Amino acid sequence: MPASKCIVLAERPTKDIDPARTFRQETREVGDPGEGEVLVKVMWLSLDPAMRGWLNDKRSYLPPVQIGETMRSGGLGVVAKAGEGVKLAVGDAVQCTPGWTEYAVLKAASCTKIILPPGTQVLDYLNTLGSPGMTAYFGLKDVGKLKAGEKLLVSGAAGAVGSLVCQLGVSMGAQVYAIAGQQEKCEWLEKELGVVKGLNYKAPDFRQQLKSIGYIDVYFDNVGGEILDMVLLQLNMHARIPFCGSISGYNGKPRPLQNYPNIIAMRATLQGFIVFDYAKQYEAARKELAEGLSSGAIKRKFHIVEGLEKCPEAVTMLFSGGNTGKLVVKVADVDETQARL
């Protein structure tokens, strides 16, 4: 069995991730897959803001990653060896949660075989057809209950989830406003994704810009903190806030909210959600999103970093605003003779 490079949690960060201290690289022997298991060779890893939360030793929707444990991570791989009683075959491409590693033994039941709809590519399974896509889809439709003609505001709009929320909002007939942290991101959101206006939260007149868009029906929030607090004063009656992430506070204490009593006056709803709860409805959503990709109606952008060892450094980009679009790490080239893609 191959020896596998992997990156493990060395020390829990109290604030920002320090790539050199928070993680360390190791080489570990990977065992043979047992009954119901597969050995997966990792091709791609997905880096997501939620990872920061998994490093904290506290109660959440998933258990914390333990010190010395391989860092949890979604990814795509190829089945290199299949144990007893497994339907997957060697060479099958799968979506799975291998962690930051070259090889992983995983329960076959936790791996989803990738069957590419026409007009899509394998990486879409970490983005539009994967967790970010499902998060955007169910957050906006089920939690946000967006209706045509409403005003939608999206934070973290140039990220994987946000950029899809923007596009879904436009396609649903909403007036979409998008918050990002760079002028180029704002321009991309306006010109490529069709939002009414991109708002740069680092601009000195951001507060004024935000006020000028008027009352908001749906605020799809990825960041929490100060921006959420401002938006709380700008809610329309019966506004909905699908509360998807609170990135601004992941690396330390979240900035407190002062204006929350306005939630009462405006009969607004701040609703947290975790995409896993919608797993039974993924297939229908994936079908719809795949059609959008295939027709070109849905655009996506990848920010690709090469090499497993780059994971610790790359993940910090999600908090500094370094990426536009979905951040992924290429771990290995696919051997096309092996992978059934």
Add this chain to the structure above:
Amino acid sequence: MPASKCIVLAERPTKDIDPARTFRQETREVGDPGEGEVLVKVMWLSLDPAMRGWLNDKRSYLPPVQIGETMRSGGLGVVAKAGEGVKLAVGDAVQCTPGWTEYAVLKAASCTKIILPPGTQVLDYLNTLGSPGMTAYFGLKDVGKLKAGEKLLVSGAAGAVGSLVCQLGVSMGAQVYAIAGQQEKCEWLEKELGVVKGLNYKAPDFRQQLKSIGYIDVYFDNVGGEILDMVLLQLNMHARIPFCGSISGYNGKPRPLQNYPNIIAMRATLQGFIVFDYAKQYEAARKELAEGLSSGAIKRKFHIVEGLEKCPEAVTMLFSGGNTGKLVVKVADVDETQARL
């Protein structure tokens, strides 16, 4: 026409209401009721925490009371004179919004004729059968979606809304925990209303007491602030927070929330609501609550203050914890020969 004593807003408070500065008493001539109007002689006034919000000059669910304007207030009165085209008759008892005054000319359409179900009393129309009752009922059932066996926590539990929420919770088969600010209130909640435990938020070990009750499914919140922030760390999965009031912050800056990101991890919902939105469903709720009053299943307590001129002083009790149960002001004795009760 009678000259009417009334209490008007003199100055907007920035923090606590100062009875002597915030309001002043005047005597005003009251005109004759015009077409579609009635002249109402006020018997009772309702004092509610929401009144503090009406004094602020900012966008909310009702326009602010203006300087020099009679203080807005719900109440009960008797029709003393009826204008043209009005179905109400002289002597009819009505629930209305007369303001802090002895007499008021009101639109007849804004007055509800009181027909007392058996086993109820006229004051119930300011409490269990009025806005507090409707607030408790729809907040708990429609917003909170409480189910049998769940854990319900109620803040402001000894108040008009809170004490009914506790009782409805018990009758729906929930485990009910109630927060109040005095030991006697806690004992009343336990012994009379049947909650599992009353928690005194002024007790030095309150935080520990709160922790000891475990994870909460529904938090019916009347107070916001520090207690809400503590509870955010103690939410069960898919917890609902019917956000009814934020009394702790009405007299100044609300204490900020720090722990709101937990709303995401727990897939919780913080939902503001205003009872007026349920007006079309009041009748059915009132019928159910009247049955509870009639059978003795629902208990109520009134804190009665006598005299219109006491309103400014009395309203401050709602923020200092001075009242147990529904706070009302008796403005005039009912002339039983006039009132059809």
